[in-house]
């Protein structure tokens with residue numbers, strides 16, 4: 001495995017070596033585990049470093065966070081910790097039981113030994129491998145469940161027969177990994193998955209855990225693939241009985257994907273989209289507002305997420321007609337779209353294919369959104385206006401005029417304000 005570690009991007013390799021040195025200095029052997037090892041072997045980029053420390057993982061996490069000058073979250077009760085190492089880099093740390101060695105500096109040939117308990121708790125063989133990063137043993141693969149064979153054979157396999165009963169969210173995880181890597185859930189695992197589904201295990205698990213796995217599915221590069229597979233294996237009743245992922249719904253998800261790509265390539269400087277939320281809007285589109293609100297409350301979605309999910313349902317026929325008209329003025333387009341989240345707007349663009357609607361949204365992102373007026377509160381003050389709700393009204397009117405091309409320069413804005421005040425035309 002050393003050759004794989006050598007191929008890591010420079011920053012990540014530096015981090016692994018730093019952890020390795022810290023482990024040696026503190027006589028606390030450390031192993032890379034889980035998805036990081038899986039992706040290392042597959043040659044897939046992964047910035048979530050998962051490590052197991054033999055002994056006190058909490059103490060090690062504190063030391064490591066100190067070295068990295070990074071924030072650390074400790075879960076003392078579980079002996080786990082999480083370090084945000086800057087950028088997208090994250091380090092999850094777990095503790096394993098301590099093994100006593102005959103001579104302290106001499107590491108034994110770890111096969112499964114100290115890691116067995118940790119690895120056995122994991123979901124699939126491909127996620128249950130470890131790599132030692134300890135001196136004298138650096139780069140050695142610890143593969144108790146033939147995970148590497150399954151990676152090569154492209155199989156998703158659980159570690160023991162009650163795995164799906166112990167943790168039903170693994171039903172969704174199995175599908176996610178299968179579809180992400182183009183693998184196959186192997187027959188015995190598939191049989192046990194179906195048995196767990198027949199027992200309605202996904203309905204019995206804590207809803208927020210299902211939510212988290214659903215979000216992970218929607219964050220996949222191509223979420224439609226796992227969703228179609230889930231439809232075939234378990235159906236989508238664990239979200240809501242009214243969901244069937246019909247051909248029409250699949251088309252909407254595809255359209256959402258292409259609109260997300262459109263936004264990313266045309267507006268790279270705008271804020272990053274919560275694309276999973278757009279996919280969720282598409283998935284829940286056949287449902288009414290009440291059903292969506294009830295899903296949000298069962299899944300304990302955040303208020304901001306619920307607001308965005310529901311907003312697209314509130315934009316009725318009049319809204320869409322106005323947005324689809326060739327003659328709707330820029331200021332009106334701005335007024336329609338400004339209160340909505342980017343996610344909601346992208347979803348609308350995915351659902352409605354009208355040429356003018358799409359053009360208006362394009363103009364909104366490209367021109368209208370973010371357009372500012374020259375005048376400031378100080379300018380209004382100089383004109384003798386006392387601060388108050390007036391200010392907002394004036395700003396809005398001037399911005400509207402600017403969007404419609406009626407004023408351009410600051411002088412023109414001031415002249416417009418003069419006219420507004422004179423005619424008391426502050427609407």
Ligand code: CTP
Pocket residue numbers: 034035036048050121122123124127128167169170173
């Ligand atoms: N894990 C598990 N059962 C779960 C969740 C996680 O066994 N229900 C284990 C797996 O070994 C997994 C590791 O915890 O590899 C980390 O979990 P997570 O970050 O969710 O998965 P990754 O494998 O890192 O997958 P991804 O690439 O999607 O981040």
